[in-house]
Each structure stands twice: as C-alpha cells, then as structure tokens.
Amino acid sequence: MTARILDGKAFAAKLRAQVADAVVGLTKRGRPAPGLAVVLVGDDAASQVYVRNKVKATEGAGMRSIEHRLPADTTQDALLQLVASLNDDPTVDGILVQLPLPRHLDSAPVIAAISPAKDVDGLTIENVGRLAAGLPGLVPCTPLGCMLLLDAALGDLAGKRALVIGRSALVGRPIAQLLTQANATVTVAHSKTRDLAGEARRAEILVAAIGQADFVRGDWIAPGATVIDVGINRIVENGTARLVGDVAYDEALPVAGAITPVPGGVGPMTIACLLANTVVAAHRRHGDVAPRWSLKED
Numbered sequence: 001m002t003a004r005i006l007d008g009k010a011f012a013a014k015l016r017a018q019v020a021d022a023v024v025g026l027t028k029r030g031r032p033a034p035g036l037a038v039v040l041v042g043d044d045a046a047s048q049v050y051v052r053n054k055v056k057a058t059e060g061a062g063m064r065s066i067e068h069r070l071p072a073d074t075t076q077d078a079l080l081q082l083v084a085s086l087n088d089d090p091t092v093d094g095i096l097v098q099l100p101l102p103r104h105l106d107s108a109p110v111i112a113a114i115s116p117a118k119d120v121d122g123l124t125i126e127n128v129g130r131l132a133a134g135l136p137g138l139v140p141c142t143p144l145g146c147m148l149l150l151d152a153a154l155g156d157l158a159g160k161r162a163l164v165i166g167r168s169a170l171v172g173r174p175i176a177q178l179l180t181q182a183n184a185t186v187t188v189a190h191s192k193t194r195d196l197a198g199e200a201r202r203a204e205i206l207v208a209a210i211g212q213a214d215f216v217r218g219d220w221i222a223p224g225a226t227v228i229d230v231g232i233n234r235i236v237e238n239g240t241a242r243l244v245g246d247v248a249y250d251e252a253l254p255v256a257g258a259i260t261p262v263p264g265g266v267g268p269m270t271i272a273c274l275l276a277n278t279v280v281a282a283h284r285r286h287g288d289v290a291p292r293w294s295l296k297e298d
C-alpha cells in the first residue's frame with residue numbers, strides 16, 4: 001500500500017482560481033482590487049521564500065501586492081509607524097508582518113498595532129479571541145490551509161482522533177482549535193510531551209508543526225492515517241540545499257493513508273489562503289458578504 005499524495009500545489013491552484021473569481025466579482029460591483037501589504041524586516045530565509053511566492057500569486061489573482069522590505073536595523077518606532085500608515089491606507093485590505101523579526105525588535109506590540117480587520121495572519125488578540133470563541137474573524141493562513149486539505153481528503157472529521165505536534169500561536173494552536181471546532185478529538189503535543197511516538201500511533205490525523213527535519217518516523221504513524229506535514233526545513237546534503245518537512249516522508253509513504261509532500265503540500269496552501277483572507281477582509285470592509293472556500297470535489 002502507498003499513501004495518497006495530497007497535492008497542495010493543485011489544491012492551491014483551485015483555491016487561487018476561486019479567489020480570482022471573487023476578485024472579479026468585487027470589481028464588477030465597482031470595488032477596487034484588494035491590496036495585500038507585506039512587511040519584511042531583515043532577511044530571514046523562510047520569509048524570503050514566502051514573500052517571493054506571495055508576490056507572484058497575488059498579482060496572478062488580480063490583486064495588488066504592496067511590499068515593504070526594511071533593513072535589519074529598522075527601529076521599533078519606524079516599524080510601528082509603517083503599520084499605522086498601512087492601517088490608514090484605504091488601498092490596503094490585508095497586512096502581514098513576516099515573523100520572526102530581528103532580535104532587537106519586539107513582535108507583540110507590532111502585531112497589536114495591526115488593525116484586526118486587516119490582520120490576514122490572524123495574530124491579533126481580537127482574531128485569536130474570535131477563533132477561541134468560535135466567532136467569525138480572520139484565521140491564520142497555514143491552519144486554514146490544513147483544514148481545507150483535510151476537508152478535501154477526508155470530508156467529515158467528526159469523532160476522528162487527531163494529534164497536533166506543536167503549539168505555536170501561528171500554526172499548532174490555531175490548527176488544534178479548528179480541528180476541535182470540526183468535532184475531531186484533539187491532542188496537542190509539544191517539547192514536554194512524554195511518549196510522543198505512542199501518542200502519534202493512536203492518531204487517525206497527524207499534523208506535524210515542529211520545525212525539525214524528518215522528526216516523525218514511519219513507525220510512529222498508524223496504518224492509513226492522514227498526515228499533514230507543515231514543517232519547512234532547509235537541509236544541506238552533499239553540498240546541495242533542499243526543503244524537507246517534519247515527517248520522514250519516505251518512511252511514512254508506505255504506512256499512511258494520505259500525506260502532504262514538502263515542498264508542494266501545505267506551503268502553497270498557505271499562500272493561497274493568504275490571498276483568500278485578503279479577499280474576505282476586502283469584502284467585509286466594503287460591507288459585502290464574504291465568499292466561502294471549498295476544495296471538495298463537486
């Protein structure tokens with residue numbers, strides 16, 4: 001047996017097409033094309049990849065991309081001022097500040113400065129609270145992408161045992177909340193978890209968001225489980241660099257029922273969801289009913 005490969009690139013293309021349709025709809029009602037502003041301070045490697053792919057996708061969907069690349073020695077005040085000006089800019093519907101910031105900057109006040117209505121990363125206290133309370137808001141892109149993939153792969157998740165490895169504000173925690181909302185039975189593991197392999201073996205859905213190359217081994221995976229590999233790890237082998245996930249993919253392939261590859265899995269979905277969130281934010285700002293996204297076969 002070999003796992004069904006969940007082709008994130010293909011699913012993301014489908015979502016981007018839905019986003020592009022929604023942009024056409026907005027334009028037909030006389031609304032401006034949605035604008036997405038990205039702020040990158042310094043030169044974090046994972047963020048560089050993200051920004052590059054994002055600019056292309058934004059323009060491909062008929063949206064406007066606004067890029068602010070600031071030097072690594074940018075001051076906290078300058079960054080806060082930039083965020084304030086993006087909040088006030090009527091041509092900007094979504095604001096994303098790339099994390100991590102250089103060490104001399106404090107991310108909490110920067111995130112707090114983002115208008116919740118433009119917070120397409122879903123990181124402000126307002127949107128975190130809305131997700132926790134089950135109220136509509138803006139949901140972080142990677143968790144949203146994982147849920148769309150799971151919905152397409154499995155349909156109803158009610159009663160399924162899910163393990164999320166990782167509890168970050170950007171990835172692990174919101175994924176666990178969305179899985180709970182979808183009626184899965186959710187366990188959250190982290191660096192203090194005892195017998196992680198044992199926890200993993202019980203999971204029908206396994207989400208790895210750790211940041212360690214090939215950390216989850218093949219014999220941790222329950223036969224037939226659905227594996228969502230969020231990790232983006234750059235490794236150098238025989239002098240050449242490549243991206244690998246948090247799951248030992250070759251070991252997992254003969255055991256899992258379905259699996260996302262890296263690259264080509266969750267990453268492209270994150271970008272498509274960023275566009276989707278920006279279009280949702282634009283609809284709400286204009287008082288229009290926001291679209292709903294689904295990648296299920298129809």
Ligand SMILES: NC(=O)C1=CN([C@@H]2O[C@H](COP(=O)(O)OP(=O)(O)OC[C@H]3O[C@@H](n4cnc5c(N)ncnc54)[C@H](OP(=O)(O)O)[C@@H]3O)[C@@H](O)[C@H]2O)C=CC1
Nearest residue numbers: 142166167168171190191209210211230231232266267270
């Ligand atoms: N595909 C995509 O679109 C995206 C991919 N990523 C990638 O996903 C990965 C995770 O990102 P992020 O959540 O931001 O990372 P963080 O470093 O913020 O969080 C990592 C989490 O993994 C846990 N962890 C670390 N080591 C272990 C271990 N040995 N055993 C069990 N748990 C462990 C940590 O536990 P503790 O809390 O106890 O420290 C923490 O909760 C990274 O590779 C990142 O590059 C991130 C965003 C988007």
Ligand SMILES: Nc1nc(=O)c2c([nH]1)NC[C@@H]1CN(c3ccc(C(=O)N[C@@H](CCC(=O)O)C(=O)O)cc3)C=[N+]21
Nearest residue numbers: 046047050053097098099121232263264265267268270
């Ligand atoms: N505020 C904030 N929000 C984020 O969501 C955020 C962030 N900061 N900082 C950096 C991480 C990392 N991240 C990625 C998203 C997509 C790809 C991606 O497109 N990956 C593709 C392409 C890889 C390639 O081009 O080689 C893939 O996996 O197939 C990668 C990495 C978002 N992050």
Ligand SMILES: [Mg+2]
Nearest residue numbers: 264265266267
């Ligand atoms: Mg990927």
